[in-house]
Every structure is written in C-alpha cells, then in structure tokens.
Amino acid sequence: MAKLYLATRKYSMAMKNVQQAVEIAQEKLPSTHPHLLEYKETFENIRKKIEDIPNTLNEAEQLLTQHQTIKEEIDRYDPDYTQMKEYGHRVIRDTDTTNSQYIFLRERLKALDNG
Numbered sequence: 001m002a003k004l005y006l007a008t009r010k011y012s013m014a015m016k017n018v019q020q021a022v023e024i025a026q027e028k029l030p031s032t033h034p035h036l037l038e039y040k041e042t043f044e045n046i047r048k049k050i051e052d053i054p055n056t057l058n059e060a061e062q063l064l065t066q067h068q069t070i071k072e073e074i075d076r077y078d079p080d081y082t083q084m085k086e087y088g089h090r091v092i093r094d095t096d097t098t099n100s101q102y103i104f105l106r107e108r109l110k111a112l113d114n115g
Helices: 002-032 034-051 057-076 078-093 100-114
Strands: none
Touching: 057 078, 078 100
C-alpha cells in the first residue's frame, strides 16, 4: 500500500511539473515566436471561411437567397449613401486643412472613395 501511495504521489508531482512547464511555454511562446500568432490568426480565418461553405445544395440555395436579400437592402441605401458622400465632399472642399476634424473627415471620405 505504501508503494502505491508513493507511486501515486510521484505521478501527481510529475504531472504538476509537466503542467507548469506547459504554462511557462505558453507564456513565452508569443515573445519568442511572434510569427506563430500570425499563423494562428491565418488558420483561424481559413477555418471560419471553410465553415461558411455550404455542404448541401439546399444550404447553398438558402445562402444565395440570404445574400440576395442583403444585396437588395444595401442597394436601397445607395442614394442616401451617395448623397451623404457628396455632402461630405462639399463640407471639406474649402476648409482649413489643419483642423483635425476636417482632416479625419477627409481621410474617411477618401477611404470610402477607394472602397
């Protein structure tokens, strides 16, 4: 019985040491291998994209219908969107180029124009 107790105790201590080593390695990994975080993000993005791929014809048709509905909704906002962009361009046309608010608005409008 004493041998079993000692073996169990040694095993528990060894597992605790392994767990501590894993925790230390996980803490040090980002600083020693920062590019691995980029790979992880890339793989996560790929995984999410794969999950979005329909598996059956019915799922594909449902997704297509959903996308068409969203596109129609976006298209309904196009006149308002265009009008607001034009208004923004008129606002910044003859303004002070050093004012931070106008600089920010100009950058946002440029980003919208670039897509």
